[in-house]
Amino acid sequence: MSCTIEQRRRAHNCADALGDAPSVVAVDVLDPDESHLDEWTVDAVVRDDGIPPGVLRELALEQMTLQSAPDRQEYSSVLATA
Numbered sequence: 001m002s003c004t005i006e007q008r009r010r011a012h013n014c015a016d017a018l019g020d021a022p023s024v025v026a027v028d029v030l031d032p033d034e035s036h037l038d039e040w041t042v043d044a045v046v047r048d049d050g051i052p053p054g055v056l057r058e059l060a061l062e063q064m065t066l067q068s069a070p071d072r073q074e075y076s077s078v079l080a081t082a
Helices: 005-019 053-061
Strands: 024-030 041-046 065-067 076-081
Touching: 005 024, 005 041, 005 053, 041 053, 053 076
Parallel strands: none
Antiparallel strands: 024 041, 041 076, 065 076
16 A cells, blocks of 8 residues: 555645536545545545546546446446545
C-alpha cells in the first residue's frame, strides 16, 4: 500500500472540485485504510446516467484513475484513485 502526500492532495483537490459540480449529489475522500482499493479514493454520486463530461474533466485534471463502481438505483457511482 503506497500513501503519499501528493496522492492525498490530488484526491482532496478533486473532491473539492467535484463538490461544486451541479450533477454531483455527494462526494467523499477515503484514505487507503478505508478504501477497498487500498489507495486514496474519491467516491462520488452523480445524478446523470453515466459520468458527465465535467466530472471526467476534473478527474483528468488531478490525474485520477477511474475505477469500476456499481450504480446506485437512479444515481451513478464514480470511484477514482490517486
